[in-house]
Amino acid sequence: MAQDREGPPAKRFKAAAQPQGHTPPAHVQRRSLPIAAARGPLLARLRRLDSAVLIGETGSGKTTQLPQYLYEVGIGHPGLIAVTQPRRVAAVTLAARVAEEKRTELGKLVGYTVRFDDCTSAETRIRFLTDGMLLREAIGDPLLQKYSVVILDEAHERTIHTDVLFGVVKAAQRKRKERGLKPLKVIIMSATMDVDLFSQYFNGAPVIYLEGRQHPIEIFYTKERQSDYIQAALVSIFQIHQEAPACQDILVFLTGQEEIEAMTKTCRDISKHLPEGCPRMTVLPLYASLPHPQQLRAFKPTPEGCRKVILSTNIAETSITISGIKYVVDTGMVKAKKYSPDTGLEVLAVQQVSKAQAWQRTGRAGRQQSGICYRLYTEEDFEKFDEMTTPEIQRCNLASVVLHLLALKIPNVLTFDFMSKPSPDAIQAAIDQLDLLGAVTQKEGQLVLTPLGKKMAAFPLDPKFSKAILLSPKFHCAEEILTIVSLLSVDSVLHNPPAQRDEVQAVRKKFISSEGDHLTLLNVYRAFKNVNGHKGWCKENFINGRNMRLMAEVRAQLRDICVKLSVPLESSRSDTGNIRRCLAHSLFMNAAELQPDGTYSTVDSHQAVAIHPSSVLFQCRPSCVVFNGLLRTNRCYMRDLCLVDADWLYEAAPDYFRRKLRTARD
DNA sequence: GAGCACTGC
Incomplete structure (x- = not known):
């Protein structure tokens, strides 16, 4: 642990850009949301469009309001409005929120469908569901005929299910048009500004921007490259701890359980020997395999005069939101999985985050008040980060995706219209694997499922x-x-x-x-x-x-x-x-x-x-x-x-x- | 001889 003689890294940060992004408090009324001001023109535009890409900062209210707006003015009537989410909790809580705003019982007008839990009825017009659930529904109904509008939310997360859905809804939209059936409106919602890909993919769909309400976040980079990000994080934590008021909490992004547990211990040890007058410190680890009750501790407010320091994996990037974070310390590292089709090997390795991920982490600081983000890398290095995280579909074994596509009767999986194509090797490896399992066969020059393969596709399994x-x-x-x-x-x-x-x-x-x-x-x-x-x-x-x-x-x-x-x-x-x-x-x-x-x-x-x-x-x-x-x-x-x-x-x-x-x- | 990010059907 080499102590820097010129002072800790935090002292050497230089100020940079101030991004936007944010969430309003729960009590904010529907009408005061930023999207409300744009309601009329937004609906007029959407009414005419087959597809649109909606970019809204966190807190714009797009996810809760847009489905209601569409329903209120009868866009897509008759038929259902689907809103997909990558996570179960989100689908359930959003449905509950919207039902409450519409003053109806959950499961009536507004409902949700997730695995093991279907809270919808014949009356349901707005249905929140996980992307995996809509994909599974598509096997029985590739044209998604129940739905008149499909909203794919959190599209920037590029989960494997969302990526397959992009292709499925695009095909359904085209086929419905060709066959003179009821049109399907597709709305892609994303939080990031990287919209060209979405727009191009959906035949040049217009991009509509919605304002959000983000408190300003000040960003600091290190002046020099850090050889040890853990050491740099430690120094930053205690630098902040000694300077900032005790009520301001710190969220630190690290890579994994072992690292987090070790650092928790180190921080706790150091905090016992701090100089007089320094606030007290509660150090809390946070990662997915941590038992639930222990995870909950990260949400509890600390007593007065005590600072909360949360050491987290990327679970706090999207899945878990902790309120009251003033400082974010981003090590710029993440543990992520890659897959090599030739060896069938999954590789779990610590690697650099993408720019999009770094912004996501930064945004965790400015949710209720202005925030500060310390990036433990230089601005020059940040510029060299990948723009986007490689979509999951390019990092996975595709056996179940290919099985699913074949169940959807896609004529040629090798030429399937993916937004980001997986390598042909990866698709071929998946086909080979399915062939070995006896799930596929060639019929009139086309790859189709065998009777066994059809049965296999019925299971939500590898x-x-x-x-x-x-x-x-x-x-x-x-x-x-x-x-x-x-x-x-x-x-x-x-x-x-x-x-x-x-x-x-x-x-x-x-x-x-x-x-x-x-x-x-x-x-x-x-x-x-x-x-x-x-x-x-x-x-x-x-x-x-x-x-x-x-x-x-x-x-x-x-x-x-x-x-x-x-x-x-x-x-x-x-x-x-x-x-x-x-x-x-x-x-x-x-x-x-x-x-x-x-x-x-x-x-x-x-x-x-x-x-x-x-x-x-x-x-x-x-x-x-x-x-x-x-x-x-x-x-x-x-x-x-x-x-x-x-x-x-x-x-x-x-x-x-x-x-x-x-x-x-x- | 020694280890595991996060979702989802």
Whole structure:
């Protein structure tokens, strides 16, 4: 920790631009929102347009007001107005807010639809829903005929679902026009100024700007490049702490749990030894895997004379809003996932944020009063940041996206009209994967779903897991596979507080299966069911009860789909061999073999891999395993392993392994 | 031999 002799970085900041952006307090009446002044002309314009791009700063009221305006003047009548959101909470709270403003009961005129929760009725005209939900609806109705207006909100976030929806609504709009059906109005709403892409994509749709109400934010850059952003952040925090009034809170953006926990400790230690007269300091970590009650602490106001310092991941960038933040300290770093289609490898790495992300972070300072943002990088470096974060669709395994597009009967997925095209390699890799799973086939020169593929598309799952479910009757273990797949599609039900590591290990022993992680999870679930999900039991056994209940909802949903598809549901009871066979048959492309030197090599691409330390097989050396996925951090790790017989793999996909052997020989 | 950002159906 090299202390800078010229003084801490904060002293060397220089002032720069003042951006805008903001949120009004909840009590602000509809009519005083900035958008209200523009209502007449806005509606006159929108009435004539097929598509429009609406840029509104936070606090312009666009999301709550526009759907009501459209409804009030009968634009899109008859038919529904859909407003999509990337997050569930947003869909629910916005619907509640708008229902209240319209003085109606939620679920009547105004409703919402999210997974596991549909609060709409025949009367509903304005429907808030998650983008994933609208996408799923599109499988049954690619022309989205229920809707006369679709508003895609938070478009700048570019979630994988929004990106696919762009193409789906554009196609639906065009087809409805061609067939002389009721027109579909598409409105893209975004918070950022990067609008050319949206406008161009929607055939040159006009861009309409809405004013917001943002308090000014003063931005400071470092004068010199910082070699250690953590050290720089520490110095900045205590610089602010010594100079600013105690009522002004600080939000610091860091990259991950470990870093945040370490820094929390350091800050707490330092704050104990501050000079007399310095305000007290409460340091609070904030990241997604932090148990909910602990997350809530970040929202509580601190007592007078005490400053709140929140050390957060990018969860505070979009998902969580904390009021009363005066200072933002932006390290300019983020931990993000990338995907390489050739190796099937996910890489989780710390990298620089984009300019858009930096602005988003900065904006967290000026929500209720003027704010100050310290950027722990130079202005020159900032200018070199990427303009936008790479859209998720260019960073992901596309297997489920391609399966979804085929279910929507898109004629050629390789030429699908994406706003930002994923690489052809990534699409081809997804097609190959679906081919291996038996989900696709060529018909008259076109890629189409097989009957199995159609069934797979019915599940909201990664295709290899849908395949596992659909294969399970053959192995008489559908109930068990449903459980395992459900457990794998929620956040971990195993709670691992680092401070109680030994205790956790001791108590977890009884669940561990030498056959791997999948069967260990199954044991946990069975034990959980045996005690009816008893809360005390969860606590004693370090089981996350909330994720367990969520898992049960997922399981029920998947089970319903099985029933609809007439998948026979049987239990294998104590026979675990069949369960592992079923997993081998659906995860065969993710297999690895023990090498003579004690390392592992993937069967698919002969990549050197290791067993992830979180796996129950970490200290074992099974000769052959299948795994859920690969993750590269410091090394390349297999996650969620299941012990299998090498013979089962060959039996699962003889053609594939024959091909592999041939390539290996060449 | 040692580790995991964030959403969503």
